[in-house]
Amino acid sequence: MADRTPALRRTPGKAALLAAACALLAAGCGADDTAARAGHTPRPASPSPAAAARPGLPGMPPLVDPHDIYAADRPGKLVPQVKDYPSMVYVPNTISNTVSVIDPRTYKVVRTMPVGVQPQHVVPSWDLKTLWVNNDRGNSLTPVDPRTGKAGRTVAVHDPYNLYFTPDGKYAIVMASMDRQLVFRDPHTMEVRKTVPVTCAGVNHADFSADGRYFIVSCEFSGELLKVDTAKMAVTGQQKLPQHGAMPQDVKLSPDGKTWYIADMTSDGVWVLDGDHFTRPKLLRTGKGAHGLYVSRDSKQMYISNRGEGTISLLDFATGRLTGKWHIRGGGSPDMGGVSADGKVLWLSGRYNSEVYALDTRTGKTLAKIPVGHGPHGLAVYPQPGRYSLGHTGIFR
Numbered sequence: 001m002a003d004r005t006p007a008l009r010r011t012p013g014k015a016a017l018l019a020a021a022c023a024l025l026a027a028g029c030g031a032d033d034t035a036a037r038a039g040h041t042p043r044p045a046s047p048s049p050a051a052a053a054r055p056g057l058p059g060m061p062p063l064v065d066p067h068d069i070y071a072a073d074r075p076g077k078l079v080p081q082v083k084d085y086p087s088m089v090y091v092p093n094t095i096s097n098t099v100s101v102i103d104p105r106t107y108k109v110v111r112t113m114p115v116g117v118q119p120q121h122v123v124p125s126w127d128l129k130t131l132w133v134n135n136d137r138g139n140s141l142t143p144v145d146p147r148t149g150k151a152g153r154t155v156a157v158h159d160p161y162n163l164y165f166t167p168d169g170k171y172a173i174v175m176a177s178m179d180r181q182l183v184f185r186d187p188h189t190m191e192v193r194k195t196v197p198v199t200c201a202g203v204n205h206a207d208f209s210a211d212g213r214y215f216i217v218s219c220e221f222s223g224e225l226l227k228v229d230t231a232k233m234a235v236t237g238q239q240k241l242p243q244h245g246a247m248p249q250d251v252k253l254s255p256d257g258k259t260w261y262i263a264d265m266t267s268d269g270v271w272v273l274d275g276d277h278f279t280r281p282k283l284l285r286t287g288k289g290a291h292g293l294y295v296s297r298d299s300k301q302m303y304i305s306n307r308g309e310g311t312i313s314l315l316d317f318a319t320g321r322l323t324g325k326w327h328i329r330g331g332g333s334p335d336m337g338g339v340s341a342d343g344k345v346l347w348l349s350g351r352y353n354s355e356v357y358a359l360d361t362r363t364g365k366t367l368a369k370i371p372v373g374h375g376p377h378g379l380a381v382y383p384q385p386g387r388y389s390l391g392h393t394g395i396f397r
Contacts, residue, residue: 057212057230059168061387063397068255069210070299073385073396075343082128082383085146087340089347090380091356092119092133093373099133099142100356100372101149104340104347104381107358107368113151116140121336121378124389124396126165126172126187131380134160136177141190146382155190158183162204162378164391166230167212173391175203175217182217184233194233200224205250208390209275210257216275218248218262225262227278237278243267250336250392252293252302254317261315263290263304270304272320286313286322292336296361297343297385303361305334305348312346312359326364328357338381338394349376 056062065071089102092115099119101111116135122144123132133142133151141160143152162175165187172190174183182196182203200219208215208230217226223246227237241248241264248271249263260273262281269285270293289308296303301323304313310331314324328334334357337348345367346359354374358367378393386396 060212077385090122094375096373122380123163126169207251255299329366336378
Protein backbone atom coordinates (compact mmCIF):
# COMPACT_ATOMS: atom_id res chain seq x y z
CA MET A 1 0.00 0.00 0.00
CA ALA A 2 1.00 3.62 -0.08
CA ASP A 3 2.28 3.49 3.50
CA ARG A 4 3.47 6.44 5.52
CA THR A 5 5.16 3.99 7.90
CA PRO A 6 6.71 1.37 5.59
CA ALA A 7 7.34 -1.31 8.23
CA LEU A 8 3.62 -1.45 8.99
CA ARG A 9 0.35 -0.56 7.32
CA ARG A 10 -0.81 2.98 7.92
CA THR A 11 -3.44 3.29 10.59
CA PRO A 12 -6.37 4.91 8.87
CA GLY A 13 -7.88 6.61 11.89
CA LYS A 14 -11.47 6.86 13.04
CA ALA A 15 -12.91 8.25 9.84
CA ALA A 16 -11.32 5.57 7.69
CA LEU A 17 -12.33 2.86 10.16
CA LEU A 18 -15.90 4.09 9.90
CA ALA A 19 -15.61 3.88 6.11
CA ALA A 20 -14.30 0.34 6.44
CA ALA A 21 -17.21 -0.58 8.68
CA CYS A 22 -19.61 0.80 6.12
CA ALA A 23 -17.87 -1.32 3.51
CA LEU A 24 -18.85 -4.45 5.42
CA LEU A 25 -22.46 -3.59 4.75
CA ALA A 26 -22.11 -2.16 1.27
CA ALA A 27 -19.59 -4.51 -0.32
CA GLY A 28 -21.05 -7.91 0.36
CA CYS A 29 -20.51 -9.34 -3.11
CA GLY A 30 -17.06 -10.02 -4.57
CA ALA A 31 -15.85 -8.97 -8.01
CA ASP A 32 -16.97 -10.92 -11.03
CA ASP A 33 -13.56 -12.19 -12.13
CA THR A 34 -14.34 -15.51 -13.77
CA ALA A 35 -12.89 -14.36 -17.07
CA ALA A 36 -9.97 -12.70 -15.27
CA ARG A 37 -8.97 -15.95 -13.60
CA ALA A 38 -8.69 -17.43 -17.07
CA GLY A 39 -6.21 -14.71 -17.95
CA HIS A 40 -8.63 -12.63 -20.01
CA THR A 41 -9.72 -9.08 -19.26
CA PRO A 42 -13.21 -8.08 -20.40
CA ARG A 43 -12.78 -5.09 -22.71
CA PRO A 44 -14.77 -1.97 -21.78
CA ALA A 45 -16.98 -0.41 -24.41
CA SER A 46 -15.32 2.17 -26.64
CA PRO A 47 -16.05 5.81 -25.81
CA SER A 48 -19.08 7.28 -27.52
CA PRO A 49 -18.50 9.15 -30.81
CA ALA A 50 -19.29 12.40 -29.00
CA ALA A 51 -16.65 11.67 -26.36
CA ALA A 52 -14.12 10.62 -29.00
CA ALA A 53 -14.67 13.86 -30.94
CA ARG A 54 -14.48 16.03 -27.82
CA PRO A 55 -11.64 18.59 -28.02
CA GLY A 56 -8.81 18.39 -25.54
CA LEU A 57 -8.37 20.45 -22.39
CA PRO A 58 -7.59 24.03 -23.50
CA GLY A 59 -3.86 24.70 -23.24
CA MET A 60 -2.90 21.01 -23.27
CA PRO A 61 -0.28 20.13 -25.92
CA PRO A 62 -2.00 18.04 -28.62
CA LEU A 63 -1.22 14.33 -28.63
CA VAL A 64 1.59 13.25 -30.94
CA ASP A 65 -0.61 10.31 -31.99
CA PRO A 66 -4.34 10.32 -31.13
CA HIS A 67 -4.24 6.51 -31.02
CA ASP A 68 -1.30 6.33 -28.58
CA ILE A 69 -1.05 8.75 -25.67
CA TYR A 70 2.52 7.53 -24.99
CA ALA A 71 3.81 8.15 -28.54
CA ALA A 72 6.13 10.90 -27.25
CA ASP A 73 7.79 8.44 -24.84
CA ARG A 74 9.76 6.37 -27.35
CA PRO A 75 13.27 5.12 -26.44
CA GLY A 76 15.82 7.91 -26.13
CA LYS A 77 13.40 10.58 -27.37
CA LEU A 78 14.50 13.26 -24.91
CA VAL A 79 13.32 16.81 -25.52
CA PRO A 80 16.04 19.50 -25.82
CA GLN A 81 15.54 20.92 -22.32
CA VAL A 82 16.45 17.61 -20.63
CA LYS A 83 18.87 15.95 -23.06
CA ASP A 84 21.90 17.22 -21.13
CA TYR A 85 20.61 16.22 -17.69
CA PRO A 86 22.68 13.43 -16.14
CA SER A 87 20.81 10.12 -16.08
CA MET A 88 20.08 9.21 -12.46
CA VAL A 89 17.64 7.26 -10.30
CA TYR A 90 16.27 9.25 -7.35
CA VAL A 91 15.04 7.13 -4.42
CA PRO A 92 13.08 8.64 -1.50
CA ASN A 93 13.79 6.67 1.69
CA THR A 94 10.67 7.12 3.78
CA ILE A 95 12.11 6.06 7.15
CA SER A 96 15.60 7.47 6.66
CA ASN A 97 14.32 10.91 5.52
CA THR A 98 16.80 10.93 2.65
CA VAL A 99 16.98 10.58 -1.11
CA SER A 100 19.52 8.12 -2.53
CA VAL A 101 20.84 8.99 -6.00
CA ILE A 102 21.88 5.98 -8.10
CA ASP A 103 24.06 6.04 -11.21
CA PRO A 104 22.21 3.63 -13.53
CA ARG A 105 25.41 2.80 -15.43
CA THR A 106 27.25 1.47 -12.37
CA TYR A 107 24.29 0.49 -10.16
CA LYS A 108 25.95 2.43 -7.35
CA VAL A 109 24.62 5.07 -4.95
CA VAL A 110 26.63 8.21 -5.73
CA ARG A 111 24.95 10.63 -3.34
CA THR A 112 22.55 10.66 -0.38
CA MET A 113 20.62 13.86 0.33
CA PRO A 114 18.81 14.68 3.59
CA VAL A 115 15.29 15.95 2.92
CA GLY A 116 12.12 16.45 4.99
CA VAL A 117 10.26 13.98 7.19
CA GLN A 118 8.88 10.88 5.47
CA PRO A 119 9.61 11.52 1.77
CA GLN A 120 7.15 9.46 -0.29
CA HIS A 121 7.68 10.23 -4.01
CA VAL A 122 10.10 12.07 -6.27
CA VAL A 123 7.97 13.88 -8.85
CA PRO A 124 9.09 15.52 -12.14
CA SER A 125 7.45 18.92 -12.67
CA TRP A 126 5.20 19.63 -15.68
CA ASP A 127 7.94 21.73 -17.33
CA LEU A 128 10.55 19.01 -16.63
CA LYS A 129 12.86 21.48 -14.86
CA THR A 130 12.42 20.38 -11.24
CA LEU A 131 12.13 17.17 -9.24
CA TRP A 132 9.85 17.63 -6.22
CA VAL A 133 10.41 15.41 -3.17
CA ASN A 134 7.11 14.92 -1.32
CA ASN A 135 7.92 15.16 2.41
CA ASP A 136 4.58 13.88 3.66
CA ARG A 137 4.89 14.14 7.44
CA GLY A 138 7.31 17.03 7.09
CA ASN A 139 4.57 19.05 5.37
CA SER A 140 6.98 20.28 2.72
CA LEU A 141 8.30 19.80 -0.80
CA THR A 142 12.03 19.75 -1.50
CA PRO A 143 12.99 20.89 -5.03
CA VAL A 144 15.92 19.13 -6.69
CA ASP A 145 17.69 20.57 -9.73
CA PRO A 146 18.11 17.62 -12.17
CA ARG A 147 20.99 19.41 -13.89
CA THR A 148 23.13 19.41 -10.75
CA GLY A 149 21.34 16.93 -8.52
CA LYS A 150 21.35 19.48 -5.71
CA ALA A 151 18.43 20.12 -3.38
CA GLY A 152 17.00 23.61 -3.06
CA ARG A 153 15.07 25.43 -0.39
CA THR A 154 12.02 23.53 0.92
CA VAL A 155 8.52 24.82 0.28
CA ALA A 156 5.82 24.55 2.95
CA VAL A 157 2.97 22.34 1.66
CA HIS A 158 0.61 20.50 4.00
CA ASP A 159 0.22 16.71 3.72
CA PRO A 160 1.88 16.26 0.29
CA TYR A 161 1.52 12.49 -0.01
CA ASN A 162 1.65 12.61 -3.82
CA LEU A 163 1.82 15.26 -6.52
CA TYR A 164 0.38 15.62 -10.03
CA PHE A 165 0.13 18.33 -12.70
CA THR A 166 -2.79 19.18 -14.95
CA PRO A 167 -2.09 18.48 -18.66
CA ASP A 168 -2.18 22.19 -19.49
CA GLY A 169 0.54 22.88 -16.90
CA LYS A 170 -1.73 25.35 -15.11
CA TYR A 171 -1.92 23.62 -11.74
CA ALA A 172 -0.08 21.24 -9.46
CA ILE A 173 -2.42 18.89 -7.59
CA VAL A 174 -1.40 17.73 -4.13
CA MET A 175 -2.92 14.45 -3.00
CA ALA A 176 -3.48 15.40 0.64
CA SER A 177 -4.27 11.90 1.83
CA MET A 178 -4.86 12.46 5.54
CA ASP A 179 -6.49 15.86 4.99
CA ARG A 180 -8.98 14.26 2.56
CA GLN A 181 -8.37 16.95 0.00
CA LEU A 182 -7.26 17.53 -3.58
CA VAL A 183 -5.35 20.80 -3.42
CA PHE A 184 -4.83 22.68 -6.68
CA ARG A 185 -1.71 24.87 -6.43
CA ASP A 186 0.47 27.10 -8.55
CA PRO A 187 2.90 24.66 -10.27
CA HIS A 188 5.93 26.85 -9.47
CA THR A 189 5.30 28.62 -6.15
CA MET A 190 2.91 25.96 -4.80
CA GLU A 191 0.52 28.62 -3.52
CA VAL A 192 -3.01 27.30 -3.04
CA ARG A 193 -5.47 28.09 -5.85
CA LYS A 194 -8.38 25.84 -4.85
CA THR A 195 -9.00 23.18 -2.21
CA VAL A 196 -11.41 20.37 -3.06
CA PRO A 197 -12.59 18.34 -0.04
CA VAL A 198 -13.38 14.68 -0.76
CA THR A 199 -15.52 12.18 1.13
CA CYS A 200 -13.35 9.14 0.44
CA ALA A 201 -10.34 8.16 2.60
CA GLY A 202 -6.73 8.07 1.44
CA VAL A 203 -6.49 9.81 -1.95
CA ASN A 204 -3.14 8.73 -3.35
CA HIS A 205 -2.70 8.04 -7.10
CA ALA A 206 -4.20 9.32 -10.35
CA ASP A 207 -3.97 9.55 -14.13
CA PHE A 208 -5.55 11.80 -16.76
CA SER A 209 -7.82 11.00 -19.69
CA ALA A 210 -6.41 11.24 -23.22
CA ASP A 211 -8.13 14.59 -23.76
CA GLY A 212 -7.05 15.82 -20.32
CA ARG A 213 -10.58 16.81 -19.37
CA TYR A 214 -10.88 14.48 -16.38
CA PHE A 215 -8.75 12.33 -14.11
CA ILE A 216 -9.36 9.22 -12.03
CA VAL A 217 -8.16 9.12 -8.40
CA SER A 218 -7.74 6.06 -6.17
CA CYS A 219 -8.79 6.25 -2.49
CA GLU A 220 -6.76 3.67 -0.61
CA PHE A 221 -8.45 3.44 2.78
CA SER A 222 -12.09 3.43 1.71
CA GLY A 223 -11.60 1.36 -1.46
CA GLU A 224 -13.10 3.99 -3.75
CA LEU A 225 -12.45 5.78 -7.03
CA LEU A 226 -13.12 9.41 -7.87
CA LYS A 227 -13.69 11.02 -11.26
CA VAL A 228 -12.64 14.68 -11.31
CA ASP A 229 -13.32 17.38 -13.91
CA THR A 230 -9.92 18.98 -14.59
CA ALA A 231 -11.07 22.45 -15.68
CA LYS A 232 -13.85 22.78 -13.10
CA MET A 233 -11.66 21.26 -10.36
CA ALA A 234 -14.67 19.33 -9.10
CA VAL A 235 -15.52 15.71 -8.31
CA THR A 236 -18.09 14.47 -10.82
CA GLY A 237 -18.21 10.77 -9.95
CA GLN A 238 -17.49 8.44 -7.06
CA GLN A 239 -17.82 4.69 -6.68
CA LYS A 240 -16.80 1.95 -4.30
CA LEU A 241 -14.82 -0.95 -5.73
CA PRO A 242 -16.91 -4.14 -5.74
CA GLN A 243 -14.73 -6.13 -3.35
CA HIS A 244 -14.62 -5.94 0.42
CA GLY A 245 -11.36 -4.54 1.76
CA ALA A 246 -10.14 -3.19 -1.60
CA MET A 247 -7.09 -0.89 -1.36
CA PRO A 248 -6.53 0.75 -4.76
CA GLN A 249 -3.07 2.11 -5.55
CA ASP A 250 -1.47 3.17 -8.84
CA VAL A 251 -3.65 4.28 -11.78
CA LYS A 252 -2.72 4.04 -15.46
CA LEU A 253 -4.48 4.69 -18.76
CA SER A 254 -4.04 2.38 -21.77
CA PRO A 255 -2.23 3.77 -24.85
CA ASP A 256 -5.48 4.09 -26.83
CA GLY A 257 -7.05 6.08 -24.01
CA LYS A 258 -10.00 3.72 -23.63
CA THR A 259 -9.15 1.55 -20.65
CA TRP A 260 -8.08 2.42 -17.12
CA TYR A 261 -6.10 0.09 -14.86
CA ILE A 262 -6.03 0.49 -11.08
CA ALA A 263 -3.69 -1.68 -9.01
CA ASP A 264 -5.20 -3.09 -5.80
CA MET A 265 -2.88 -4.51 -3.19
CA THR A 266 -5.47 -6.42 -1.17
CA SER A 267 -7.47 -7.68 -4.16
CA ASP A 268 -4.15 -8.90 -5.65
CA GLY A 269 -4.72 -7.56 -9.11
CA VAL A 270 -5.76 -4.62 -11.29
CA TRP A 271 -9.23 -3.24 -11.80
CA VAL A 272 -10.18 -2.66 -15.44
CA LEU A 273 -12.38 0.41 -15.85
CA ASP A 274 -14.24 2.30 -18.57
CA GLY A 275 -13.38 5.78 -17.35
CA ASP A 276 -15.56 7.72 -19.80
CA HIS A 277 -18.71 6.01 -18.55
CA PHE A 278 -17.30 5.29 -15.05
CA THR A 279 -19.13 1.96 -14.88
CA ARG A 280 -18.43 -0.95 -12.52
CA PRO A 281 -14.87 -2.26 -13.11
CA LYS A 282 -13.71 -5.87 -13.45
CA LEU A 283 -10.81 -7.44 -11.58
CA LEU A 284 -7.84 -9.07 -13.29
CA ARG A 285 -5.78 -10.99 -10.74
CA THR A 286 -2.03 -10.51 -11.20
CA GLY A 287 -0.30 -11.39 -7.94
CA LYS A 288 -0.18 -10.68 -4.24
CA GLY A 289 0.01 -7.01 -3.37
CA ALA A 290 -0.39 -5.49 -6.86
CA HIS A 291 0.96 -1.98 -6.54
CA GLY A 292 2.77 -0.07 -9.35
CA LEU A 293 1.90 0.23 -13.08
CA TYR A 294 4.41 1.12 -15.82
CA VAL A 295 4.15 1.26 -19.62
CA SER A 296 6.82 -0.12 -21.93
CA ARG A 297 8.54 2.30 -24.33
CA ASP A 298 6.81 0.72 -27.34
CA SER A 299 3.36 1.11 -25.68
CA LYS A 300 2.71 -2.62 -26.09
CA GLN A 301 2.75 -3.87 -22.53
CA MET A 302 2.39 -2.85 -18.90
CA TYR A 303 4.62 -3.91 -16.02
CA ILE A 304 2.69 -4.57 -12.79
CA SER A 305 4.68 -4.81 -9.55
CA ASN A 306 3.26 -7.36 -7.12
CA ARG A 307 4.82 -6.19 -3.89
CA GLY A 308 3.53 -9.01 -1.71
CA GLU A 309 5.23 -11.78 -3.69
CA GLY A 310 8.30 -10.19 -5.27
CA THR A 311 7.11 -10.45 -8.87
CA ILE A 312 6.24 -8.32 -11.90
CA SER A 313 3.30 -9.33 -14.12
CA LEU A 314 3.21 -8.47 -17.82
CA LEU A 315 -0.01 -7.31 -19.47
CA ASP A 316 -0.49 -7.06 -23.23
CA PHE A 317 -2.49 -3.93 -24.06
CA ALA A 318 -3.77 -5.25 -27.40
CA THR A 319 -5.47 -8.29 -25.89
CA GLY A 320 -5.91 -7.31 -22.24
CA ARG A 321 -4.29 -10.62 -21.26
CA LEU A 322 -1.45 -11.42 -18.89
CA THR A 323 1.50 -12.79 -20.84
CA GLY A 324 4.08 -13.61 -18.20
CA LYS A 325 5.54 -13.02 -14.76
CA TRP A 326 9.06 -12.13 -13.65
CA HIS A 327 10.45 -13.17 -10.28
CA ILE A 328 12.99 -10.95 -8.55
CA ARG A 329 16.12 -12.94 -7.78
CA GLY A 330 16.04 -13.87 -4.10
CA GLY A 331 12.64 -12.26 -3.62
CA GLY A 332 11.77 -8.71 -2.67
CA SER A 333 9.04 -6.11 -2.27
CA PRO A 334 8.75 -4.23 -5.61
CA ASP A 335 6.85 -1.00 -5.21
CA MET A 336 7.06 2.19 -7.32
CA GLY A 337 9.53 3.20 -10.03
CA GLY A 338 9.92 3.76 -13.74
CA VAL A 339 11.46 2.65 -17.04
CA SER A 340 14.89 3.78 -18.24
CA ALA A 341 15.06 6.30 -21.09
CA ASP A 342 16.13 3.60 -23.54
CA GLY A 343 13.40 1.25 -22.33
CA LYS A 344 15.81 -1.54 -21.44
CA VAL A 345 15.58 -1.45 -17.65
CA LEU A 346 12.65 -1.37 -15.22
CA TRP A 347 13.60 0.28 -11.93
CA LEU A 348 11.57 -0.44 -8.78
CA SER A 349 12.01 0.35 -5.11
CA GLY A 350 12.10 -2.58 -2.66
CA ARG A 351 9.86 -1.05 -0.02
CA TYR A 352 10.51 -3.43 2.85
CA ASN A 353 14.01 -4.58 1.89
CA SER A 354 15.92 -1.26 1.83
CA GLU A 355 16.98 -1.87 -1.75
CA VAL A 356 16.27 -0.96 -5.36
CA TYR A 357 15.79 -3.46 -8.21
CA ALA A 358 16.91 -3.13 -11.80
CA LEU A 359 15.29 -5.63 -14.21
CA ASP A 360 15.98 -6.32 -17.87
CA THR A 361 12.76 -5.53 -19.76
CA ARG A 362 13.57 -8.08 -22.47
CA THR A 363 14.15 -11.08 -20.23
CA GLY A 364 12.94 -10.10 -16.76
CA LYS A 365 16.38 -10.92 -15.37
CA THR A 366 17.33 -9.16 -12.15
CA LEU A 367 20.31 -7.04 -13.13
CA ALA A 368 21.00 -5.55 -9.72
CA LYS A 369 19.73 -5.21 -6.15
CA ILE A 370 21.13 -1.95 -4.79
CA PRO A 371 21.18 -1.18 -1.03
CA VAL A 372 19.65 2.21 -0.16
CA GLY A 373 18.07 3.79 2.94
CA HIS A 374 15.12 2.45 4.91
CA GLY A 375 11.66 2.39 3.37
CA PRO A 376 12.44 3.26 -0.28
CA HIS A 377 9.24 4.26 -2.04
CA GLY A 378 8.33 6.36 -5.13
CA LEU A 379 11.61 6.46 -7.04
CA ALA A 380 11.99 8.50 -10.21
CA VAL A 381 14.16 7.59 -13.20
CA TYR A 382 15.25 10.88 -14.74
CA PRO A 383 15.35 12.19 -17.37
CA GLN A 384 12.82 10.26 -19.42
CA PRO A 385 11.31 10.77 -22.91
CA GLY A 386 8.20 12.91 -23.14
CA ARG A 387 7.24 16.54 -23.66
CA TYR A 388 5.74 17.21 -20.22
CA SER A 389 5.09 15.45 -16.92
CA LEU A 390 1.73 14.73 -15.31
CA GLY A 391 3.49 13.93 -12.03
CA HIS A 392 3.81 10.94 -9.70
CA THR A 393 7.13 9.14 -10.38
CA GLY A 394 6.93 10.19 -14.02
CA ILE A 395 3.85 10.05 -16.26
CA PHE A 396 5.06 11.61 -19.50
CA ARG A 397 3.15 12.55 -22.67
